[in-house]
Amino acid sequence: MTDVAVIGASMTQFGNREGEWIRDLLAEAGQACLADATVSPDDVEHLYVSNMASGEFEGQTGVMNALAHDMGVLPAYAQRVDQTSASGGAGIYAAWQSIASGASDLTLLVGGEKMTHKTTGEATDVIASITHPAEYKHGLTLPSFAGLTARHYLEKFDAPREALARVAVKNHENGTRNPHAQFRKTVDMETVLDSPMVADPLRLYDFCPITDGSAAMLFCPEELAREYTDEYATVAGVAGATDTHVVHERADPTHMGAVAESGREAFEMADADPEDVDVAELHDMFTILELLQMEALGFAEQGEAWKRVEAGETAIDGDLPINTSGGLKSKGHPLGASGVAQGVEIYEQLVGEAGDRQVDAELGLACNVGGFGNCVTTTLMEVA
Amino acid sequence: MTDVAVIGASMTQFGNREGEWIRDLLAEAGQACLADATVSPDDVEHLYVSNMASGEFEGQTGVMNALAHDMGVLPAYAQRVDQTSASGGAGIYAAWQSIASGASDLTLLVGGEKMTHKTTGEATDVIASITHPAEYKHGLTLPSFAGLTARHYLEKFDAPREALARVAVKNHENGTRNPHAQFRKTVDMETVLDSPMVADPLRLYDFCPITDGSAAMLFCPEELAREYTDEYATVAGVAGATDTHVVHERADPTHMGAVAESGREAFEMADADPEDVDVAELHDMFTILELLQMEALGFAEQGEAWKRVEAGETAIDGDLPINTSGGLKSKGHPLGASGVAQGVEIYEQLVGEAGDRQVDAELGLACNVGGFGNCVTTTLMEVA
Numbered sequence: 001m002t003d004v005a006v007i008g009a010s011m012t013q014f015g016n017r018e019g020e021w022i023r024d025l026l027a028e029a030g031q032a033c034l035a036d037a038t039v040s041p042d043d044v045e046h047l048y049v050s051n052m053a054s055g056e057f058e059g060q061t062g063v064m065n066a067l068a069h070d071m072g073v074l075p076a077y078a079q080r081v082d083q084t085s086a087s088g089g090a091g092i093y094a095a096w097q098s099i100a101s102g103a104s105d106l107t108l109l110v111g112g113e114k115m116t117h118k119t120t121g122e123a124t125d126v127i128a129s130i131t132h133p134a135e136y137k138h139g140l141t142l143p144s145f146a147g148l149t150a151r152h153y154l155e156k157f158d159a160p161r162e163a164l165a166r167v168a169v170k171n172h173e174n175g176t177r178n179p180h181a182q183f184r185k186t187v188d189m190e191t192v193l194d195s196p197m198v199a200d201p202l203r204l205y206d207f208c209p210i211t212d213g214s215a216a217m218l219f220c221p222e223e224l225a226r227e228y229t230d231e232y233a234t235v236a237g238v239a240g241a242t243d244t245h246v247v248h249e250r251a252d253p254t255h256m257g258a259v260a261e262s263g264r265e266a267f268e269m270a271d272a273d274p275e276d277v278d279v280a281e282l283h284d285m286f287t288i289l290e291l292l293q294m295e296a297l298g299f300a301e302q303g304e305a306w307k308r309v310e311a312g313e314t315a316i317d318g319d320l321p322i323n324t325s326g327g328l329k330s331k332g333h334p335l336g337a338s339g340v341a342q343g344v345e346i347y348e349q350l351v352g353e354a355g356d357r358q359v360d361a362e363l364g365l366a367c368n369v370g371g372f373g374n375c376v377t378t379t380l381m382e383v384a
Numbered sequence: 385m386t387d388v389a390v391i392g393a394s395m396t397q398f399g400n401r402e403g404e405w406i407r408d409l410l411a412e413a414g415q416a417c418l419a420d421a422t423v424s425p426d427d428v429e430h431l432y433v434s435n436m437a438s439g440e441f442e443g444q445t446g447v448m449n450a451l452a453h454d455m456g457v458l459p460a461y462a463q464r465v466d467q468t469s470a471s472g473g474a475g476i477y478a479a480w481q482s483i484a485s486g487a488s489d490l491t492l493l494v495g496g497e498k499m500t501h502k503t504t505g506e507a508t509d510v511i512a513s514i515t516h517p518a519e520y521k522h523g524l525t526l527p528s529f530a531g532l533t534a535r536h537y538l539e540k541f542d543a544p545r546e547a548l549a550r551v552a553v554k555n556h557e558n559g560t561r562n563p564h565a566q567f568r569k570t571v572d573m574e575t576v577l578d579s580p581m582v583a584d585p586l587r588l589y590d591f592c593p594i595t596d597g598s599a600a601m602l603f604c605p606e607e608l609a610r611e612y613t614d615e616y617a618t619v620a621g622v623a624g625a626t627d628t629h630v631v632h633e634r635a636d637p638t639h640m641g642a643v644a645e646s647g648r649e650a651f652e653m654a655d656a657d658p659e660d661v662d663v664a665e666l667h668d669m670f671t672i673l674e675l676l677q678m679e680a681l682g683f684a685e686q687g688e689a690w691k692r693v694e695a696g697e698t699a700i701d702g703d704l705p706i707n708t709s710g711g712l713k714s715k716g717h718p719l720g721a722s723g724v725a726q727g728v729e730i731y732e733q734l735v736g737e738a739g740d741r742q743v744d745a746e747l748g749l750a751c752n753v754g755g756f757g758n759c760v761t762t763t764l765m766e767v768a
Contacts, residue, residue, distance in 0.1 A: 079466070082465075375463075
């Protein structure tokens, strides 16, 4: 098996990109990524596009083919990777497989979504099509699952409501340091706790926004990496797993089984433990999910993650900085882009390009979640 | 690089599957494939679902997660592969990469599409979303490209109109031998040539139908294949390529560049030549495409393929039987399923399970085309 290096990364401004379309955003990130690594489009052999729903959002399919054309990487092989909101993480896995199998010596991954031209209701309908029809018809959308699970977690583990709010406050604070984040403003505890109720106990500031944006990463065999750059990272471990499509069939709603399984496999591949991780990007689509992923990945015992958050250990100056990028909460969540943007943040932290967000890190983790933990990919990257 | 074996295959009845939905069709093919190889769902490590547009056709996304749930393969990693109408071939490539990279020791690929509940106009709109907006707004849909290209081919190479009709007659003849084909009836030259005009010179019988259906294949490292079965095939070569998204930018519309490139790479990987191929499944969405693919793959010189068809060399008892399954023309074309069903046919021919369609074959080729040759995957399989 060929060891796989990450030799470049980029992301566009996340937010409301009115007047631009999915093709524009993908090309912007893809071109910036090749420029970051000083690589010519001619050298790209495989191109993966992580995108959930360009057809539903924009009436445009075949975006991988369109991007290959627009970027001038023809005749590179191009394919779209869909794993709903975990499409970006799945794209990292697909890119890794393309290099590790010997199919490609230079693979560009671009994730993106264009959503803000739709009303919130229209966008929510597209996202809700992930869920099982038997649950959806009873009104069980992703936000309602989040509310039910948060209520259960707070009661079961005697956790304070404020712990959830603290996740939002922390990630907004980090987001002020990220020039590409959708929201670059701090929020205080009072603002989060007084924001409009969405799905009891979760309020508006417990949720990520609807976002346009794109992100990209460039991969090659490690043995070729130094031909392109002196500063790179390697993929130490990557694995994915699936949980029940019917969420109510899970034995314990506060345990994210696919996160645990993909994390276990990724740590095994990397021959590493959760304690070895220096920085992590978790899928904080809802504040409660950051706590649940910390526990499923082994960063805390079940029911204990909120204590680490309350103690400031996951802040940017803590023992385990989580979502230094601002997370989905503040950076934004353009579905297919999010998992790639997680990878971009870890890469930048490892190679020392994280600017005002820089922490000291040799091993980083990204966990990208689709649906309500339905499908998950976890990636570990380390300094070369 | 691990050598990859195909140890099982299946397809559902293709046609109008009224009352069943994408999830039903995928599960039917997937379960039949595991049964074909006598493999337990628990053993599946990766699951790829080739599907173009379940969201647009049915308002259901996350079908890979739903299928993993329905088949009981949890916590297997599940991902959807989209390459428009070449999604099935791209699925074969993804499955191959998953085994060759060492990421999985048992990968199930299931391709499917549910389309017939939509009107022809609605289905055509979804398919047309593949094309470049600048061409689509001028009415340049895939059938109109086919008509223009067919006219050009006939004039440039002084080929008779009847050569196109002969492709349809041949593939319908083959389809009568395939119990899973949508159309199991012969058509004569007169019927094809007198059928309603669609895109001059192409008539109704030059086009494949709209179809519901699913197909599946099972992959493992060759070193493990004999633990499951004595009869299997191996993937000798597989590669993909992309052509311009804007079709009118191609220098020669009668040359399918991405077919040629993917074929060249697949033959190189297999250390084989076009003359070595004993049976082939080509993407005959339109009759003209079968001729163009024969030429791009090296089965005939440019402008000469129609002579091989006229001479009967591509008939089931000819030197190079093409589309023994009935092809897309007669078997049907459920977008995401078609490339997988091509692989199923080649597998069954190689392991001697093709029933009334059986030919003598040690090396087979499948060529799956997306858009109007926009993205292509070519696979070579051989007897183990």
